[in-house]
Amino acid sequence: MSQIRVQRAAGILSIYVLTLAYGGISQTSTGYRLRPGKTNSDGFPITAAQLCFGSENSEHCYSPPDQDPPFGANPQSQPIKLSTGTELVLFTAESSAGGSGSLTILALVEDRNGQALNLLPKVVVSNQSEYALWNLSEISAMPVLVTADFLWTDGETHFSSHHYRIRAYVYNKQVGRYLEQVQFPTAKKYPGLDDVDNIHVLAPERSGIVTKLKQR
Numbered sequence: 001m002s003q004i005r006v007q008r009a010a011g012i013l014s015i016y017v018l019t020l021a022y023g024g025i026s027q028t029s030t031g032y033r034l035r036p037g038k039t040n041s042d043g044f045p046i047t048a049a050q051l052c053f054g055s056e057n058s059e060h061c062y063s064p065p066d067q068d069p070p071f072g073a074n075p076q077s078q079p080i081k082l083s084t085g086t087e088l089v090l091f092t093a094e095s096s097a098g099g100s101g102s103l104t105i106l107a108l109v110e111d112r113n114g115q116a117l118n119l120l121p122k123v124v125v126s127n128q129s130e131y132a133l134w135n136l137s138e139i140s141a142m143p144v145l146v147t148a149d150f151l152w153t154d155g156e157t158h159f160s161s162h163h164y165r166i167r168a169y170v171y172n173k174q175v176g177r178y179l180e181q182v183q184f185p186t187a188k189k190y191p192g193l194d195d196v197d198n199i200h201v202l203a204p205e206r207s208g209i210v211t212k213l214k215q216r
Contacts, residue, residue, distance in 0.1 A: 037093075108120050161195070
């Protein structure tokens with residue numbers, strides 16, 4: 001089973017491509033440019049990062065929505081090629097004011113008819129989260145985006161064990177975009193960054209996520 005799995009730990013992003021090709025997803029090369037946000041004298045972004053296609057003279061770019069601080073730090077990308085020949089780019093950028101917490105926006109961007117179009121709704125996760133693209137042919141011909149982000153309740157410290165909020169996004173042909181199809185809290189707690197280097201929630205929750213997607 002192929003997937004692109006992404007884990008976050010203490011503000012550091014690591015992308016693990018577990019297989020390069022399976023059905024709809026394969027790693028590919030495509031022409032685009034990443035631009036980090038402009039920074040102030042303290043080194044913090046004051047503008048959003050960008051993902052740009054086209055020539056320098058006639059480029060078209062995706063920029064994350066407004067956020068304070070902007071999603072301007074540490075832009076990352078992972079090119080994805082679909083079985084239809086369409087190419088997408090998984091784009092991420094961080095919003096941080098320098099504390100122990102940060103936010104990351106996720107976008108699946110397509111260069112379509114001279115526009116850089118994000119196929120996802122606004123999807124934002126924290127620095128104590130996990131997200132992945134799964135090939136689930138029984139659910140969709142397009143990759144399914146799944147996320148797990150911690151739920152902080154009374155009596156818990158920031159990086160202690162938490163329950164996690166699972167969300168799954170599936171491509172909808174009628175609207176031509178991804179929609180959230182599944183959302184639920186985990187029944188058990190999972191270790192936080194006090195105890196582990198990487199959040200590990202999606203694999204043990206996978207069968208439950210797939211079951212809920214089939215029932216939607």
